[in-house]
Structures are given as structure tokens and as C-alpha cells.
Amino acid sequence: MFSLQEKTAIVSGGSKGIGKAIAFKYAEAGANVVICSRKKDNLDSAVAEAKSSGLDIVGIECHTGDIKSIEHVVDYTIEKFGKIDILVNNAAANPYYGPILNSEDSHWEKIWDVNVKGYFNFIKVCSSSMEQNKYGKIINVSSVAAKTPLDGLGVYNISKAAVVMLTKVLAKEMAASNIQVNTLAPGIIKTDFSKALWENESVYNEIIKSIPQGRMGEPEDISGMALYLASDASDFITGSMFAVDGGLTT
Numbered sequence: 692m693f694s695l696q697e698k699t700a701i702v703s704g705g706s707k708g709i710g711k712a713i714a715f716k717y718a719e720a721g722a723n724v725v726i727c728s729r730k731k732d733n734l735d736s737a738v739a740e741a742k743s744s745g746l747d748i749v750g751i752e753c754h755t756g757d758i759k760s761i762e763h764v765v766d767y768t769i770e771k772f773g774k775i776d777i778l779v780n781n782a783a784a785n786p787y788y789g790p791i792l793n794s795e796d797s798h799w800e801k802i803w804d805v806n807v808k809g810y811f812n813f814i815k816v817c818s819s820s821m822e823q824n825k826y827g828k829i830i831n832v833s834s835v836a837a838k839t840p841l842d843g844l845g846v847y848n849i850s851k852a853a854v855v856m857l858t859k860v861l862a863k864e865m866a867a868s869n870i871q872v873n874t875l876a877p878g879i880i881k882t883d884f885s886k887a888l889w890e891n892e893s894v895y896n897e898i899i900k901s902i903p904q905g906r907m908g909e910p911e912d913i914s915g916m917a918l919y920l921a922s923d924a925s926d927f928i929t930g931s932m933f934a935v936d937g938g939l940t941t
Contacts (some may be wrong), residue, residue, distance in 0.1 A: 692924040695722035699772040700921065701764065702726050703755050703813060704782030706733035708882035709738075709832065710909035712781055713917040718746040722920055723772045726754035727764050728782065750931060755782040755809035756801070756817070765816045775820040777921045780810040780854075781832040783847075790886070793844025798846055806850035806852035814872075818865070828921045831858050832913075835878050835936050851876075855932055862930030871929040873920050878936025880908040905936030 700717045704710040705726025718724045718741060725861060726748055728734055734750030741748040751767055754760045768775055784805040787798035810831055821827030836844060837851040855874050864874040879898055881889055889895045899905060913935050919925055920933070934940055 693720060693918060693922045695777070695918075695921060697706040697721070698722040698776040698921075699768065699774055700725070700777035700779065701768055701775060701813075701817070702779040702781060703753065703809075704832075705779075706730065706737040708751065708884060709877060709880060709910045709913050711737050712914040713781065714748055715741060715744070715746060716911075716914035716918050717921060718748050718779070719806070719881070720922070722777065722921075724748045725751060725764065725768045725771075727755075728752050729754050748759070753782075755813065756784075756804035757779075758812045761809070761813050761816050765813075765820075769820060773826055775817045776824070776826060777828045778813060778817050779830045779832065779917065779921075780813055782809060783832070783884070785844065785847045785884075787846060788843045790843070794846050802846050802850045804845070805941075807853045807857065810854060814861060818870075821865075821870050822868045825834055825869045827868070828925070829858075829861070829865075829870065830871040830917055831872070831918045832875050832930065833874045833876045833933055835876050835940050837874075837876060837932070838938050858932070859930045860906075866929055871925060872892040873922075873925070873928060874932040875911050875913060875916060876921065876932050876934045876936070878902065878908055878934065878939040880910060880913065882910060901939060902936070903941060906937065908935065908937055 702714040705714045706728040833854040834851040835850040858874040
């Protein structure tokens with residue numbers, strides 16, 4: 692039930708952190724995997740690491756706030772592998788930390804273009820292949836911030852809540868084509884994206900107190916649920932949100 696043999700997956704933001712862990716897990720399960728992100732160096736590093744582990748992953752540059760860039764990734768994937776079965780929307784941006792009333796239009800535009808419109812555009816561009824094959828698994832990576840606001844991340848919190856509703860709307864609209872759309876909501880995971888939280892010892896200690904399991908998550912903690920949602924085991928699940936947070940939002 693958890694095999695991804697003969698499946699093709701795209702993972703945005705797949706060169707490091709949660710995206711890379713998911714991409715490696717999919718490759719281990721037998722999928723053809725294309726990862727994309729903005730920085731070629733990070734892509735090259737992830738592809739080399741995969742190769743050293745005996746995994747075959749393809750990397751391609753993409754700015755998910757630009758639909759032309761998204762179209763290039765999708766066209767490349769279909770040309771190379773013939774179809775797209777799985778899409779993981781994971782790329783995210785957060786250029787601002789502080790009180791939401793001090794945020795600027797540029798912060799909203801950047802976050803919205805990548806975290807929400809970027810997710811929608813990737814799904815829209817992939818939808819033709821999925822609808823044609825009457826098969827698709829879409830996993831939108833949101834955050835526990837969608838339901839429990841994290842301090843200093845107001846605009847980001849709102850974008851992640853929007854991802855949850857985007858998932859629900861598309862789950863209903865795409866169900867007739869046998870496409871399942873679900874949300875992964877990681878808690879506080881130890882990645883470069885969250886470095887400001889775990890590099891500061893006092894902040895880190897407060898965070899640990901709030902997590903019942905007594906530790907921050909690792910990217911690999913997210914990959915198992917991502918595999919489940921990409922596999923045939925989740926065929927009758929759509930429009931749902933799965934928190935992977937060590938009990939933070941319990």
C-alpha cells in the first residue's frame with residue numbers, strides 16, 4: 692500500500708529541510724522524484740546527497756511565485772517521465788518577523804505569492820496530467836500556525852490558514868477525477884527556516900516546554916505522513932489536515 696513504484700512526484704522547496712526529507716522518502720519508496728527550489732547550489736547538493744545514498748532524484752530551478760517558472764518544471768517533468776502523480780507544495784517564504792500591524796505591503800505580496808498563489812498555480816498547472824490519468828495526490832504543506840498563531844509571524848500564519856482552505860476547496864472540486872488533496876501541518880521542526888527559533892537558547896527552551904514530547908521535530912518526522920498521503924493507503928482521504936507536531940496543538 693505504501694509503494695510509489697511507477698509514480699512520479701514533484702516536491703517544491705525540495706532541496707533542504709522538510710522538502711528534502713519527503714523527496715528522499717518518496718525515492719526510497721520507488722517514485723521518480725523531481726525537486727525544485729530557487730537556488731541551484733542547494734539543488735545540486737541535495738541531488739549529490741541522494742546519489743550517495745543510492746537514490747535517483749532530479750533537481751530543477753524554480754521560483755514558485757512565478758507561474759512561468761512553475762510551467763517550466765511541470766513541462767520538464769512530463770517530458771522526462773510522461774506524467775505527474777504526486778505534487779508536494781512545500782516551498783514557503785517569510786520575509787518579515789514582528790507585529791503584524793508593522794508589516795508592509797511588500798511582505799504580504801511576497802508571502803502570498805509564494806505560500807498561497809504559488810501552491811494554487813502549481814496545482815493548476817499539474818491538474819491536466821492528473822485529470823487525464825484520473826489519478827493524483829496533492830499534499831499542501833501548511834503549519835500548525837494555521838490554527839495556533841505563532842508570535843511574530845502574523846502574515847505567515849494567515850497564509851498558512853489560507854492553505855488549509857485552499858486544500859478543502861480543491862479537495863471537493865477535484866474528487867470526481869480521483870485526485871486527493873490534503874494538508875500536512877508540521878509543528879516546530881528543526882530546519883534552516885526555523886533557525887531563529889532554535890539558535891536562541893532561551894527561545895528554544897520555552898519552545899521545548901510547550902511540546903509534550905519534549906523535543907523539536909526533525910524533517911524526517913514529517914516524511915512518513917507525507918508518504919502515507921502520497922500512497923494508495925490514503926485513497927479515501929481528502930480535504931483533511933494532519934498535524935505532525937509532537938502534541939503541540941493537543
